[in-house]
Amino acid sequence: TLTLNQMTVVEAYFGGEKMDPPDNTQKLSAPVSTMIIEGIAQNTSGSIFEPEGGQAPEVTGSPTEKAILSWGLQLGMKFSETRSKSSILQVFPFNSEKKRGGVAVQVGDSEVHVYWKGAAELILESCTSWVDMDGSNHSMTPEKAAEFKKFIEDMAVANLRCVAFAYRPCEMSDVPKEDQRADWVLPEDNLIMLGIVGIKDPCRPGVQDSIRLCTAAGIKVRMVTGDNLQTARAIALECGILTDPNVSEPTIIEGKTFRELTDLEREEVADKISVMGRSSPNDKLLLVKALWSRGHVVAVTGDGTNDAPALHEADIGLSMGIQGTEVAKESSDIIILDDNFATLVRVVRWGRSVYANIQKFIQFQLTVNVAALIINVVSAVSSGDVPLNAVQLLWVNLIMDTLGALALATEPPNNHLMERAPVGRREPLITNIMWRNLLIMAFYQVAILLTLNFKGLSLLRLEHGNPAHAEMLKNTFIFNTFVLCQVFSEFNARKPDELNIFKGIAGNRLFIAIIAITVVLQVLIIEFLGKFTTTVRLSWQLWLVSIGLAFISWPLALVGKLIPVADRPLLDMFSCCCPAKKEAGDAKEDDGVKHIEVV
Structure with missing residues (x-):
């Protein structure tokens, strides 16, 4: 995930010397080159397809295997031909515990070569000798082992993955018979070090x-x-x-x-x-x-x-x-x-975006529900009449559940989401910021609309007209103002914790379209569908007053966001009256959760 998985061999240390460039085999003797190529070709889980017509060979396998096989081709390896010269007796697949893989091959009638390939420092610990450029074996003295370790460290510091190659000659008499060979454990000690390669795997851009x-x-x-x-x-x-x-x-x-x-x-x-x-x-x-x-x-x-x-x-x-x-x-x-x-990162950003959009919709929905519930209940208890009838509430519900959900749930993710702390397992879905925002908006709408319900006739100067028409006009004005408040409230719900509620709005055309559709439908309902919704037409002056009252939601929300909120969830604050709940709440306070990516 962090690197490109496009590995290439960029350094090689064989025969006790550094090969520069890594595919330069001029100093190596023929026997040493043969063993290196044989070890690469036989001790691999990859493969090379050599097409006819002189086309470039096609290398398959894991990124590491592909890098080593490609390097073998640069050394002059003929994959199929090399593999046909010897037969495989036993394979020890690469083991992530031992960090190595091996193979035993029969060369000729009685000669057996056991090749190992794996983590450089681990292979080095198993080597008791090394082979020089001429193919002569030398004992692995502490000084020579330190030289190999120094080369491994230098490659590691240069961000190279170090892979060592070693082998051990055996006699055919040391190999179990074919029917017992399945349990044969390849010898891992007294190895002869052939060399080490450094493989570069660059980090992904960004x-x-x-x-x-x-x-x-x-x-x-x-x-x-x-x-x-x-x-x-x-x-x-x-x-x-x-x-x-x-x-x-x-x-x-x-x-x-x-x-x-x-x-x-x-x-x-x-x-x-x-x-x-x-x-x-x-x-x-x-x-x-x-x-x-x-x-x-x-x-x-x-x-x-x-x-x-x-x-x-x-x-x-x-x-x-x-x-x-x-x-x-x-x-x-x-x-x-x-x-x-x-x-x-995109997964995290989109996950947080979905969670944040759900919270935005919940804040908007609760604001509408609290305001509508209080207005109708208070009005019904006090006077026996309700300003919002069933059809009007159905339209408000449509705005709230369908159009509101589409508008707020389609907010695209942004980098601001990546500046927030992770959400704990037990943290409430409705945060203190949401409670603050929705209570301010709901109380404002309740205060305005209840005032209009009880004092609307005098405030709108309708007390001298036809009482039935005046009452219907007042209720229409209340309904219109309530709906427009929800339209303005949708903008506030976009950014619950940011002052600029218009930030990035141009990138969400669906939100703008839904707001426009809502306003157009509201105008049609008030002006042309009065018989269906039990409303009457409003004058342009009353339309301006409705818009003005709804517009106050914006500066009020801006001022409200300047009010600090406690870090402790609101519901936990009320648990102080109940000792059992308070102890549970205190236990949850230490549940600070980090999202940890293990790569």
């Missing part, structure tokens, strides 16, 4: 910006990789996961060290880890469990079959659509089709 956005959004990005610590450190620095090159444990830790800790120690260390190198899939699972037990919401990315337990255990499992196995995809909740970390 990954630094994506990680910076995640950090601002309260998402802690952790890198869990099979590379050695130096390579992992270099990649993390390049991607922006680490900012200090001199960090030490537990910020950057080796998988073996982490898995040897007790459960309690792992939980304490997990919060501090940013990079884990030389890890196994089980280490990722242990990290997920440790973070989960600390109350975090954990998201995990993975592509291998061995990642399935961690993907399944995490709150959110994200598998890779290109490199991911079917087992990983089945165990995940989301499949990232392009294997790109930037896509994860």
Whole structure:
């Protein structure tokens, strides 16, 4: 997810010397070149299709295998021809625990070569000798081992993945018979070091910006990789996961060290880890469990079959659509089709956008419901009549449930969403900011409309006209003002926590269209459908007054947003009267949740 998975061999160290360029085999003797090419061709899970007609060979396999096979072609390897010269006796597929893969091949009648390929420092530990440019074997002295280690460290610092090649000659008499060969364990000790390659896998463009956005959004990005610590450190620095090159444990830790800790120690260390190198899939699972037990919401990315337990255990499992196995995809909740970390940021942004749009709609809906309920109940109790009849309430309900939902639910995501803190598991859907906004708007609408209901005849100077017509005109004015208040309230609901409610409105044409449709339909209802809705036509002066009263919603909402709100949920404040609820509320206060991306 962090890198392009477009690997190429850029450095090589064979025969005790650096090859410059990495495909320069002029100094290598023929036997050494033959062994290198044979090891590349036989010890691989990839393949090369060599089309006829001189076309470029087609290399398949994992990114690492493709890089090594492509390098083998540059060395002059004829894949099919090389594989036909020897026969495979036993295969040890690459193991993520041991970080190596091997193969035993028979050359001639009695000669057997066991080739190993894997993590450079681990292969080096198994080598007791090395081969020089001429093909002569030399003992692996401490000085020579230190020289190899220095080359591995230099490549790791340069953000290169180090892969070592080694072999061990055997006699056919040491190989079990064919019917017993399935249980044969390839010898892993006393190996002869052939050489080391450094593979470059550049970071994806924009990954630094994506990680910076995640950090601002309260998402802690952790890198869990099979590379050695130096390579992992270099990649993390390049991607922006680490900012200090001199960090030490537990910020950057080796998988073996982490898995040897007790459960309690792992939980304490997990919060501090940013990079884990030389890890196994089980280490990722242990990290997920440790973070989960600390109350975090954990998201995990993975592509291998061995990642399935961690993907399944995490709150959110994200598998890779290109490199991911079917087992990983089945165990995940989301499949990232392009294997790109930037896509994860889009997932978070869209997820937060959906959640925020639901909150906007709830705020708008509650404002309408509270105002309509109070107006009709108070009016019915006090005078026996209601200003809003069933048909009018049906139209208000249509605005609220259908048109309002379409207008507010289609707000596109924006970067402001990535500046918010993550939402905890137990945090209420209706926040204190929403309570403040909807109560201010609802009380304003109730105050205005109840005043019009009880004093409307005198305020609108209708007391000297026909009483029945005056009453209908007053109720029509109340209905019209109430609907227009909802139109203006929709704008306020767009930005519950921002002062500028018009920001980005030009990008949401559907919102503008729905507002326009609502206003046009309201004009048609008042002016032409009076018989159906029990309304009468309003003069342009009353239309202006309705618009003016509804317009006050905007400056009132602006002033209301300047009122600070408490961090503690409103409902928890009322639990102080109930000791049991208060204790539960206090327990929830420490539920500060971080969304953690484990890569």
